[in-house]
Amino acid sequence: MKCPFCGHENTRVIDSRPADDNNSIRRRRVCDECDKRFTTYEKVETIPLIVIKKDNNRETYDRAKIEAGVLRACHKRPISADQISKLVDDVETMIFSREEKEISSNEIGEMVMEKLKDLEAVAYVRFASVYREFKDVNTFMDELKKVLK
Numbered sequence: 001m002k003c004p005f006c007g008h009e010n011t012r013v014i015d016s017r018p019a020d021d022n023n024s025i026r027r028r029r030v031c032d033e034c035d036k037r038f039t040t041y042e043k044v045e046t047i048p049l050i051v052i053k054k055d056n057n058r059e060t061y062d063r064a065k066i067e068a069g070v071l072r073a074c075h076k077r078p079i080s081a082d083q084i085s086k087l088v089d090d091v092e093t094m095i096f097s098r099e100e101k102e103i104s105s106n107e108i109g110e111m112v113m114e115k116l117k118d119l120e121a122v123a124y125v126r127f128a129s130v131y132r133e134f135k136d137v138n139t140f141m142d143e144l145k146k147v148l149k
């Protein structure tokens with residue numbers, strides 16, 4: 001992507017997220033040459049993001065699925081809707097900043113856990129237990145101890 005200010009070829013993406021209309025991706029870019037920043041909008045159709053699931057099936061990326069998982073984990077915890085929405089925003093920024101066409105559901109899960117860990121211990125352990133499919137109570141306790149340390 002050419003810099004609109006100096007025409008230099010090397011620009012970097014510093015932030016990517018779905019635009020408000022949800023049909024495009026808004027990217028903040030910075031020029032390596034003149035350090036100026038600019039925003040581009042790219043049609044979602046040109047960059048479909050595919051999620052590779054554990055069973056190797058593929059489906060198109062759906063923010064609502066991440067949100068649903070986080071909501072479940074946060075059930076009856078002192079976490080506001082705003083905090084959840086902010087967390088999903090952060091995860092989405094990480095996902096779209098990779099600028100790749102595919103992502104595994106594993107990677108998304110790890111990103112969510114990383115963020116939940118900072119937010120709320122119980123919600124984190126709940127999410128991790130569903131996500132990592134803890135086989136027994138010992139694995140669960142190990143994970144819990146790690147968070148509470």
Ligand SMILES: [Zn+2]
Nearest residue numbers: 003006031034
């Ligand atoms: Zn420039």
